[in-house]
Amino acid sequence: MKRITIKDIAREAGVTDATVSLSFKPDSRISDQTRQKVLQVAKRFNYVPNLAARYLRNGHSNTVGILVTEVTNPWNAFLIRHTQEVVYQRGYQLFIAESQWSATKELSAIEAMAQLRVRGVLFCCSEKTDQSFKRLKTFALPYVLLDTSPQRYRGSFVGNDLVAAGQMAANHLLDAGCRYPAHLTGSLQDLKFSSFRKLKKGFTHALKARGVGWDESLCVAAGLTIDEGREGMRALLARAPQIDGVFCVNDLCAMGAMEAVEEIGRRTGRDLAVVGVDDIAVSSHSRISLTTLRFPHARIASLAANALLDLLERKRKEPINESIEPELIIRKSSRLARKRGAPESGTIGAE
Template identity: 30%
Template sequence: MAVRLKDIARDLGVSTVTVSKVLRNRKDVGEKTRQRVLKRMEELQYKPNLIARALISGRTANVGLVVPDLLHPYFGEVAKSLGAVLREHDRALLLASSEDDPEIEQREIRALLTRGVDMLLISSCQRKLQNIFKVGEKQTPILLVDRNFPLLDAHYVGSDDFKIGEIATEHLLETGRKRIAHIGASHLSTGHERMRGYSETLQRHRTTVPPEYVLMHERFEETGISAGQKAMQELLKLNPRPDAVFCYNDLTAIGAIEAVLEAGLRVPEDVAIVGCGNFRYAQYLRVPLTSVDQSTDQIGRTAGEEVVRLLEEPEAPARSILIQPHLRVRASSWKPA
């Protein structure tokens, strides 16, 4: 016969309400009582009826995450560290991929909302994130991750993308580069801010580059390597060609490096390359990649901590948390001797 809350309460001489509060990690239970209840639960191998709990509390203990591409190293790392925090608080993470398609994203959002997730995390591929909820529908709390919509009154956790553009460009200038190009993302907040960091850093150093040194692309998550390769091939046709390129992400940078090498040029002697993301294999590439580390693990953990906080404090005002990036210098941008 399954162990019930009332069985645990009877054994310990406490109320069923107290046992329920311990199960829900409520703070108004004394630590000594909490430990007694937890110990007895473990002894009896108690397993809560999640369906019954959801019916009573109105919460499922499920959290939804929609990302553009589950195979992309960045989003995989974020999901991993986010899930670790949620597990610590007895919550499950439901994952969905939009395939970098706004229509698929809308369908995945609706599917997660239908499943009654307690909170929805979105890294959106849309230009405008709106009309998520139907009129009269209960609104599920939202946390934006990685991609922000400043005009939307929502909580946000992500990188300081302006700083990413600034760090990458400063580094290339410090290595003596003068003709610094940028391969960027045209329709994302991350792309806009990295581009702004790049542009303002050049302006601050009174360095000008022709407009054709900036190439913007739309679907980088799915086509990062091929898009970077094609963009770099276009840049190499310019006269004079760039002597350095700051790429939107690491996959784009990998494609750019391939294009430079295929053209019979050297990295970094002829063209220095800097990416963004510092994915775990960056140091093992044919030319180890200099990259701006977004602190992906910290982004995921911070997002998880925000989920826990917001479910405890649903009326908390919207805020943005920016995780500071840092540069990982490798062979793709070393200053020529």
């Protein structure tokens, strides 16, 4: 079947190619009568404009990109969904890419976005290479960092206050009566990732501030999945069987940790408190009931996406820098808090 082109529509409607192109632009100078005539012909032939050709002519598109480490990570999935809503409402499309924690794939994704003439990028960097920022600058792509930022980064950023999250987790475990709290962090190959370092920093600083000594053996590299959380917790329990509380790098890791606790006949909540990060949907399920740190996905996505679009539309000149504190959502996985007079469930904001 022959593909219908702009020339076919122009011939059928009795207008020029340029008139057909202008008919698909609501603010163009052609008359409503001509526009409707062209659009009716286009509908009859199921014609849609060739946006790739338009992008080549204009040098840019109405598309922005979002580059995350893993699209399957629940946190990133939330960000993508809310970001798409924001950019769509402002008349843009969203191009989605992932690096899978690979420097090579991250650089390749940035180059693909440049080739597709995206206007700007919302960037969850893997921190595996400094070349990503240089590549964005080379391609003159405006960007806003999402979720986390390297220590020396000074540009636009919207994300989580992970130090505050670590502090809140530590204080909650201590308030619950834990005397031997521990920490499951990211995988061995990602220990330098700034998100994991900030969570640990907040956690250990809060413990020390309350007179609880910290032993590095109580921090075990696990990862972001249930399987990794289970294996990490097994290793932690073998190393330090006396622990009575654990702060996990995310909710999936925490769920794996809960499985490992139950494997040895101990009960989550009654014998050992578990706290996660993210508050994914399943965390509130009655059979899991995981205490966790909740970050406002929609607000973070809205702030970042609107800041980027304002930069593109020259409505904003100064970089944005927002670190948003979490809420502590208390559930049964740390319910030994009841024995200390704390609430069994509810929401606590950062101090």
